[in-house]
Amino acid sequence: MRGRICGTGSYIPEHYYDNNDLAKFVETNDEWIRERTGIVRRHIAEEDTTVSMAIKAAKNALTDAKLNADDLDLILVSTITPNTVIPSTACEVQKELGAVNATCFDISAACSGFVYAYNTAQAYIAAGMYQNILVIGSETLSGIVNWKDRGSCILFGDGAGAVVIAPDDKYGIEALSLHNDGNAGDALSCSTSGHIAMNGQEVFRFAVRRVPEVIEEVLGKCGWSKEDADLYVLHQANIRIIQSAARRLDIDIDRFAVNLDEYGNTSAASIPLLLAQLDDEGRLEQGKRIVCSGFGAGLSWGAAALTW
Numbered sequence: 001m002r003g004r005i006c007g008t009g010s011y012i013p014e015h016y017y018d019n020n021d022l023a024k025f026v027e028t029n030d031e032w033i034r035e036r037t038g039i040v041r042r043h044i045a046e047e048d049t050t051v052s053m054a055i056k057a058a059k060n061a062l063t064d065a066k067l068n069a070d071d072l073d074l075i076l077v078s079t080i081t082p083n084t085v086i087p088s089t090a091c092e093v094q095k096e097l098g099a100v101n102a103t104c105f106d107i108s109a110a111c112s113g114f115v116y117a118y119n120t121a122q123a124y125i126a127a128g129m130y131q132n133i134l135v136i137g138s139e140t141l142s143g144i145v146n147w148k149d150r151g152s153c154i155l156f157g158d159g160a161g162a163v164v165i166a167p168d169d170k171y172g173i174e175a176l177s178l179h180n181d182g183n184a185g186d187a188l189s190c191s192t193s194g195h196i197a198m199n200g201q202e203v204f205r206f207a208v209r210r211v212p213e214v215i216e217e218v219l220g221k222c223g224w225s226k227e228d229a230d231l232y233v234l235h236q237a238n239i240r241i242i243q244s245a246a247r248r249l250d251i252d253i254d255r256f257a258v259n260l261d262e263y264g265n266t267s268a269a270s271i272p273l274l275l276a277q278l279d280d281e282g283r284l285e286q287g288k289r290i291v292c293s294g295f296g297a298g299l300s301w302g303a304a305a306l307t308w
Helices: 030-037 050-065 089-097 110-126 182-187 200-222 239-249 267-280
Strands: 002-011 016-018 041-043 074-078 103-107 133-140 158-168 172-180 231-234 289-296 300-307
Touching: 002 050, 002 110, 002 172, 002 267, 030 239, 041 158, 050 089, 050 133, 050 158, 050 267, 074 089, 074 110, 089 103, 089 133, 103 110, 110 133, 110 158, 110 172, 110 267, 110 289, 110 300, 133 267, 158 267, 172 200, 182 200, 200 239, 200 289, 200 300, 231 239, 231 267, 267 289
Parallel strands: 074 103, 074 133, 231 289
Antiparallel strands: 002 158, 016 041, 133 158, 172 300, 289 300
């Protein structure tokens, strides 16, 4: 038995900083940011928190899946920006939803977080331990960004995305692949009381090398050619990384879904946010073949091939 995504949901705070807003407090401009990242806006939580956004995205996903909260067996939340160390964000979501039958825990894998949580959910379903699993990526990165560092503050935004995964004997996961390189972890880090510190060039070189590799690896595992995949859904970090992956894989850039112009890098939330948007737009018809790939701090990277 494998897990199929049967519901999607998202939540984005209304307030945002566009590139001109950032130019008011760091030395930058709209043209410079667009050219180097593809980002135009990033949404910023004011009254919302990682927990409240996770709850709102979760409710939307449950509605889409036509499930009640007490149908859930497991809640996984991927985040590096929890409201509190304890209780976990997943437990706070359980409390608000009334998901009294769900086991709950958080996963910390930064921008690879959704792919890692998705992999975890698949393992539980394959083992027959759980049926209905809620997977959420939720981040309030505005709280850990150094707003005086123009190299990093231009990148990050806040938001949450969620999916409901249930057993299926026909559709769902086809193959998974995950990797880590702890020796390179200093390239992208954040202490418990500090701000994000990033060696942008090193992270970029890592991503443009590893993302095509892991995509080819997961395609090989499930026996798909590059042309067999209808859509590539990558972590929304930088448009240049996505363009580089398309070139290295020799795949038409039109097959790569993009929304980072509006939301920036939302870490663990970026892939489920994009999936929810694509689902709302009717672009995820049953049977469509999708490859997702996350990459970031750890260093970590991974990919998943699935049939919608």
